[in-house]
Amino acid sequence: MNQHRYSRLVKPAAKALARTHLAVYRATKGSLGAHWAGGDVALITTTGRRSGQRRTTPVVCLRSDGHLAIVASNGGSDHPPHWWLNLQHNPRAEVEIGGTRHIVCAQRAETDVEATLAARFAQAFPRFEHYQRRTKRVIPIVVLRTEHPEPHRPPTRPATTPSRGRTGASRASDAAFA
Secondary structure (H helix, E strand, O other): OOOOHHHHHHHHHHHHHHHHHHHHHHHHOOOOOOHHHHEEEEEEEEEEOOOOOOOEEEEEEEEOEEEEEEEOHHHOOOOHHHEEEEHHHHHEEEEOOOOOEEEEEEEEHHHHHHHHHHHHHHOOOHHHHHHHHHOOOOEEEEEEOOOOOOOOOOOOOOOOOOOOOOOOOHHHHOOHHH
């Protein structure tokens, strides 16, 4: 299917399907819509880069090393999805998965990790390979890492330089998507 036809026919249908998916997910508190094609679905809420409004989109995801990985395929369109453009402008977002919400920081996966995750996505979601063939652009894989809240420190304690070691709170936060 050429890109013009995709934009004219598939894009509006995909947008309507995403809205319906989101409505069903929210109405059933995740009882319906939490899984698709054998994988997990997360709801990602980004801030619009131009409008400043919060937008929520369902995305398929994989768990990887205590983080979530999502793919910015946009159904194989030559144009990246708006949520990915928003994350490039402001990488902070909110993810809802398994009935819990997490504040995350998004980053495109490093090249070697991206190749591994692309193979995992292709195995879990066979349409992914079709999307890769359909588009001229490289489809990015985005890693969502939970933000680590600063540990509470008494106000009288002098500020210290953060250590290079990992705190117990950091390790627990990393396991949020395990």
